[in-house]
Amino acid sequence: xxxxxxxxxxxxxxxxxxxxxxxxxxxxxxxxxxxxxxxxxxxxxxxxx
Numbered sequence: 001x002x003x004x005x006x007x008x009x010x011x012x013x014x015x016x017x018x019x020x021x022x023x024x025x026x027x028x029x030x031x032x033x034x035x036x037x038x039x040x041x042x043x044x045x046x047x048x049x
Contacts, residue, residue, distance in 0.1 A: 011019060 007023075011017065
């Protein structure tokens with residue numbers, strides 16, 4: 001949790017608010033890959049990229 005606190009403090013201090021959607025999308029893609037790993041949906045996910 002300390003990492004997240006430091007990240008939020010950095011974004012506020014440096015006014016890098018445009019990074020928030022980028023981080024959110026990367027987290028969504030990583031969760032999608034982890035959750036579908038080894039499932040029947042994996043070939044369809046890989047064809048998207």
